[in-house]
Amino acid sequence: MRLSNKNNTPVITFVYTIVGIIFILGVIGYLMEISKFDVLGNKAWILLLIPVLLLIPLYVMGKPLFEYDSDGEALNFRNSHILYIFSKKNAKDEFPKYKLVKFNIINGFIFKRLYIYITSKKNRVIILKYDITYLTRKQIKDLKFSLNKVVKANLEIGHNDNTASD
Structure with a gap:
């Protein structure tokens, strides 16, 4: 599944x-x-x-451009800013689907954040943060659906691995 709000770029640029x-x-x-x-x-x-x-509020709302791609064996996240001044902290992450442990969406008063929990090579949990304030409700619903699907698949694979070793 692919998700992007790049079509809102002209409106966001106008507001800025x-x-x-x-x-x-x-x-x-x-x-x-x-x-x-x-x-x-x-x-x-x-x-x-x-x-x-x-x-x-524009600063607190965070990076306006968000892209998500779950096609294939990897999850791709990109979170970027329109203004060059703030583009230093653009996030671009790609990791295999099996590393996704869980996710959490925080709804603040004027911002929304997506926290992705993934496992590292040393079996530690790494937290990745993305700004999803500028996504519509439907896009957030689709994102939740897709990430839930990956998490459930990972739990089933993990459960099957545990029962096979018993």
């Missing part, structure tokens, strides 16, 4: 552009206010507060 413009205009307005106009007096900080309050 508008908030960026509002931030730049707020900074310019603040500088003009303190140096030349002095209309707001001691309340000039409001011109900076409003744009920052718009930037905070």
Whole structure:
């Protein structure tokens, strides 16, 4: 199963552009206010507060682009950001399906996170984190269905291995 929200890229880019413009205009307005106009007096900080309050949710919501592919013998996850400034922490992971132990989806107030638990070569559990805030409910439902299918298959294989060794 393949899942991607790349078709939302123009909308997300538009929102980031508008908030960026509002931030730049707020900074310019603040500088003009303190140096030349002095209309707001001691309340000039409001011109900076409003744009920052718009930037905070965008930052908390995380990386807007998410791709998932479960076709074949491996699971592929890619989580990336539109802005080049934040692209350092882009996540791109590929691992065999049999390594998936479990997954968990956290629903915060303005964000959603996907936690993937996989086994390493030394039988330790590694946690991979992905931002899925920008996925629709249907996409999240499909993602849950696909990951549940892989986890159940892994449990059956693990159960069959345990009964064969007894």
